Amino acid sequence: MTDKVRADGARRAGKSRRAALAALGAAVTLAAATACGGGGGGTAGAQGGGFRQEPQKNDGPLTVWVDSTRLAAAQLYQKQHPAVKMDIVTYDGDANGSNYLQTKVSLFNRTRKGWPDVVFSSQNNEASWAVPAGFTAPLNKGLIPQSTLDGWAHGANDPCTVNGTVYCLRNDLSQTVLWYNAGLMKKWGYKVPATWEDYRALGEKVATEHPGYIVGSAGDAFTPEIYMWASKCGANQITGPKAVTVDTMSANCTRMAALLDTLIKNHTMSMSSVFSSDFDKNQAGRILMLPGPSWFGGALFQGTFKTPAGQIAVAPMPQWSGDPTPTVGNVGGGTWLLSAHSAHLKAGVDFLTWVTTANDYQGKLAPGYPANAAAAKTWLENQASSHYYAGDITGPLQTAAGQVWSGWGYGQFSQEAIWAATVTTGVTAGKTIVSLLPAWQNAITNYARSDGYKVGR
């Protein structure tokens, strides 16, 4: 009897469990449907500035996301504008392609709330996903006057521009130059190379005359942006919002790859990341030359390596002899984005304009070369008056700012991560970069396709 009751009960429980499960499933489905449907029938916003705006509010804080380096900027703005209510949040700044911002925005897009009003990103390719995701507000359609936008260095806002519309503002430029140790150059009687041919010859000379010293580093994920970009290598020609042309086997690429191979082989080209403990310990004190972006000066020599003042100088990036158009590469250069979902657009625009142009921050405090030309002038004067560098850095940096090769685009896929996983690992395993160019081509093609790009050659 007991047995029968128990069996019966179990069957009944089983049935109700199934029913409950089904009900639960239905409820979840329904919740999902309503959650996602909410966007379509949402509050009707005003049309202005070239996009559909949320109803604007006068109260409530302006939410600003910055990385730890840019925290000083937000804090200074708050100090100078005590009337503005601000909620300053620090995050990783999307450094090293962490995708934190994209991850969060895609979650906010699902929940239809939570977006920050203004975001700083240390990456310059955010527009590639943030525009299709509907996150960034167009800035040159009424929000920011064209006269203000004209104040940026030539091409500085290219990474922010999609079909003529500016979707973010460039914080700093990262044009590459040739950093070198002026004292050593003089002591050893070397001439600063103006061409890549001379650069290679000097590298070979250093290998025999002063082994242990380096003329460059190719161990970082941004190596292609220093060398390949400057060499006009067409590995990353973004030709449309979802189209890219990849050709890593052209002469422009192989000539630079062969140069790197030669110098890696004779150990004058380091294969350690300039930020690694290995580099800091073994190579930072033996740098003769180091091609790299404008921020190497402050962030690396002054900040990380603590190189004494009066040693480091800047020369223009070497060029291939006979090349009539000098070009340089570019490593990063952060961007500021304004949320299209912001209910504080006016306050957001005020902050955005201040933080990218104000001399108080960009001219005097910012660690990197400001993208805004007027601020850059003040910044350069400040650098010169600090007497840290040997000789004038203004000329080479200013010239390089306008020479960033425009054939290298800003796609959604990370060229840095692709290079690191494909080429860096191969070189570590003893292969040459020239022999890895087809694998590099293949990897770029694969990642571009997986992000929905049409890939041509």
Next chain:
Amino acid sequence: MSASSSAGGGRVRRLSWPGRAGHGFVAPYVVLLIAFGLVPTIYAIYFAFTDASERFAGLSNFATAATDFRFLPAVGHVALYLLIWLVSLVVLVVGLALLLHGLAARAADRALRFLYYIPGALAGAASAMVWLFMLDPTVSPVGFLLRASGLGTFGQVIAPGHLPILLAVIAFWTGAGGWIVVMYGALNNISADVLEAARIDGAGPWQIARHIQLPLLRKWIVYMVILSFAAGTQLFVEPQLLSQASNGVAGRDYSLNQLSYDFAFQNDNVGSAAAISVELLVVGLVVAGLFVARSGFFDAD
């Protein structure tokens, strides 16, 4: 109708079934299981079979995931990692537990048990961070070992071919301690009479382990393998942190869960991300089912 019948049934149960307190204890867990286990699972299944505009998509999300250029390599990585990890887990955990049990009643035994367990107290991400230091020859306390084996830089240590072993070592270091303690407990459950009888019959430690302790541990080993298999297929934190620490040199798109994460947050394709997690769920269930069926896991003694 169901209310009245269950009320009636309740009275019968109250008399015949004294386990009501047990249900009370389990209830909070059931609530959490539904909220954080079942509901997300159903949500994932729903996503896996719908497209971006919430329409039924058949198996197209699964096809997108399976034809992605990262999918097959990721399957290979996880399979190799699982093989190395599970074999080393079973052999070393059981071996160490037997040795530990052999030491019984000595002070060393208690100290060792504690020592084995310590790494397990670190959360997954924290322990991976510890290993990032261990693996960098410049700062590692065992840097001399790495250099002696010809690995002078972090880049050489984390070469792609080394990853399955490195990840298995990290996972073993963080996870095995808990299992050693569990196995030790299971060994303590074996009746002393049985062991003494074996000894009187002339069995040495090896024969006791082979013919008495191992067969009696079998269910615990199966239990360990099922849970570890499920955890191992979910490999994510270790390669993800490694990839960030090495700026993408090693560990990017390494495991299936990383691929799922990339689908969701880089390629904006939640459907395919969910499809991969559903596949992992199915694989985990099938393997667990096989092990349970073949080992008679739920058979009463």
